[in-house]
Amino acid sequence: MANIVYGNELAVQIKADIKKRIDQMKQQQRRLPKLSVIIAGEDPSALSYIKSKEKACEEVGILNGLITLPQDVEEAALIDAIKQLNADDSVDGILVQLPLPKQIHEEKVLACIDPSKDVDGFQPVNLGKLLLQQKSFQPCTAKSVMRILKEIGMEDLSGKHAVVIGRSNIVGKPVAQLLLKQHATVTICHSKTADLKKFTKQADLLVVAIGRARMIDASYVKAGAVVIDVGVNRDENGKLCGDVDFASVEPLASYLTPVPKGVGPMTSVMLLENTLEAYEEREKMYGRL
Ligand SMILES: NC(=O)C1=CN([C@@H]2O[C@H](COP(=O)(O)OP(=O)(O)OC[C@H]3O[C@@H](n4cnc5c(N)ncnc54)[C@H](OP(=O)(O)O)[C@@H]3O)[C@@H](O)[C@H]2O)C=CC1
Ligand SMILES: Nc1nc(=O)c2c([nH]1)NC[C@@H]1CN(c3ccc(C(=O)N[C@@H](CCC(=O)O)C(=O)O)cc3)C=[N+]21
Numbered sequence: 001m002a003n004i005v006y007g008n009e010l011a012v013q014i015k016a017d018i019k020k021r022i023d024q025m026k027q028q029q030r031r032l033p034k035l036s037v038i039i040a041g042e043d044p045s046a047l048s049y050i051k052s053k054e055k056a057c058e059e060v061g062i063l064n065g066l067i068t069l070p071q072d073v074e075e076a077a078l079i080d081a082i083k084q085l086n087a088d089d090s091v092d093g094i095l096v097q098l099p100l101p102k103q104i105h106e107e108k109v110l111a112c113i114d115p116s117k118d119v120d121g122f123q124p125v126n127l128g129k130l131l132l133q134q135k136s137f138q139p140c141t142a143k144s145v146m147r148i149l150k151e152i153g154m155e156d157l158s159g160k161h162a163v164v165i166g167r168s169n170i171v172g173k174p175v176a177q178l179l180l181k182q183h184a185t186v187t188i189c190h191s192k193t194a195d196l197k198k199f200t201k202q203a204d205l206l207v208v209a210i211g212r213a214r215m216i217d218a219s220y221v222k223a224g225a226v227v228i229d230v231g232v233n234r235d236e237n238g239k240l241c242g243d244v245d246f247a248s249v250e251p252l253a254s255y256l257t258p259v260p261k262g263v264g265p266m267t268s269v270m271l272l273e274n275t276l277e278a279y280e281e282r283e284k285m286y287g288r289l
């Protein structure tokens with residue numbers, strides 16, 4: 001039976017560390033780190049992610065600002081909002097909640113974020129640095145996957161075959177880059193892959209980011225593999241579940257992350273970590289740290 005890796009428990013420890021650092025800043029009467037979130041529209045699941053990010057900020061003492069724009073907002077108005085946050089010295093991190101409404105060109109908008117405030121790591125400069133293995137803000141979900149691997153003693157992936165299912169800019173591609181940085185041999189699969197199982201059955205490490213409830217069952221998994229489930233879906237009964245069929249894969253995998261309580265809660269904490277990093281860089285730049 002697999003060892004179940006609870007990201008939510010790890011998240012509690014990391015949050016406690018962050019809170020300690022912020023309590024110290026409070027004692028020293030320093031400026032506090034601030035994360036600003038922009039959301040366009042009122043998609044209920046987007047609003048619930050934002051709520052959990054707000055709660056995480058409050059728990060550790062990071063200030064948070066929320067800018068809510070209507071679903072039919074014009075691209076220019078959204079870009080203006082970003083520019084104001086870029087220019088605001090009290091703001092350390094900017095997050096633009098994705099996906100954006102259809103009328104908005106996502107890449108164009110993300111490119112307007114000041115790279116030094118891009119705590120999501122989606123700005124082209126930061127994604128480029130990720131590719132070059134230079135220091136940058138690492139996209140939170142990918143960072144969360146890597147932190148979970150570190151926790152189970154899989155930091156060095158030399159000689160391991162990692163298979164990532166999904167090639168999105170926010171999950172699949174960044175995860176694949178970070179796995180490569182840790183020396184894995186990486187295969188990226190997607191909807192046009194022929195014979196998906198042929199690849200997944202070879203994986204020592206399988207990272208699944210598809211967005212299809214319980215698609216990956218035991219028939220896709222090699223015995224003893226480490227399986228990281230990034231998917232967050234609602235099943236036909238409205239229950240939260242991953243892309244991995246937990247009950248089917250659990251007897252086979254060596255390690256498995258659950259949904260909920262796996263990668264998701266760690267993602268929110270990595271956002272806090274990136275915000276703190278942005279704050280520290282900013283304070284250093286102003287000679288205050
Ligand atoms: N826990 C967390 O922190 C986070 C979780 N998520 C969750 O992760 C999942 C993926 O998110 P995201 O990357 O944004 O989603 P996208 O829809 O952007 O990407 C999904 C990827 O899966 C591929 N895919 C779709 N169907 C299949 C299939 N049948 N076989 C193989 N590959 C397939 C797509 O291929 P193609 O490119 O060819 O279309 C695409 O590359 C979602 O469930 C999302 O909710 C997302 C962000 C954070
Ligand atoms: N600019 C941007 N950055 C993102 O990082 C981003 C985004 N847009 N858009 C949406 C996706 C999705 N995402 C999740 C984060 C945490 C959980 C999470 O904590 N999930 C809990 C369950 C939460 C619940 O109960 O609904 C869990 O898995 O245990 C899930 C999903 C970040 N995303």
